[in-house]
Amino acid sequence: MNAYAGTAQDYISRLSALLAALDRAQVDNAVSVIAEAWRAGRQVITLGSPVAGHPSATHATLVYEWLSGREAHDQDIIERVRVAPPVPFTSIFSRTDGIVAWPSSVQATSEMSENIAVSVASHLGLITNPAVLYIVANRLAQPDGHWRPHRPGRRLRLLHPPRTDERPT
Numbered sequence: 001m002n003a004y005a006g007t008a009q010d011y012i013s014r015l016s017a018l019l020a021a022l023d024r025a026q027v028d029n030a031v032s033v034i035a036e037a038w039r040a041g042r043q044v045i046t047l048g049s050p051v052a053g054h055p056s057a058t059h060a061t062l063v064y065e066w067l068s069g070r071e072a073h074d075q076d077i078i079e080r081v082r083v084a085p086p087v088p089f090t091s092i093f094s095r096t097d098g099i100v101a102w103p104s105s106v107q108a109t110s111e112m113s114e115n116i117a118v119s120v121a122s123h124l125g126l127i128t129n130p131a132v133l134y135i136v137a138n139r140l141a142q143p144d145g146h147w148r149p150h151r152p153g154r155r156l157r158l159l160h161p162p163r164t165d166e167r168p169t
Contacts, residue, residue: 043090046089046105053104057101060099060100088113090114093106093115094122097126112147131152
């Protein structure tokens with residue numbers, strides 16, 4: 001028995017409305033979280049985010065534009081995202097992401113920023129990857145004002161490819 005009795009078009013319309021609402025909520029929430037981190041002098045941690053690349057470096061660009069009705073190639077937004085925030089910044093990514101091209105997740109490093117590659121994680125799998133969860137917990141456990149780059153312990157080194165502090169050429 002079919003749990004949904006509407007037409008395919010009804011289903012697509014409802015799904016599109018839901019995804020658009022989620023998109024608005026995610027954008028609003030992300031902006032609020034980042035703004036709060038900047039105001040409080042905390043830190044920003046991203047997972048598989050295209051912080052340094054062009055929007056076309058992700059397989060989700062067309063889906064984003066279709067569902068949100070917004071243009072992903074807004075040059076002002078692209079330039080603002082490429083600048084690392086003035087607080088400790090960690091970009092966690094996987095070379096096997098499948099949605100976001102990993103070089104676009106590599107931010108220019110500084111004394112307050114780092115890029116951490118994890119092995120074998122899909123884009124959606126980043127949020128459940130044990131190495132990622134450990135790294136996020138490790139980053140959040142640092143006392144305010146005493147940020148240091150992540151150095152994996154001996155047991156976790158197998159889950160980390162070599163450090164990637166520079167974009168590939």
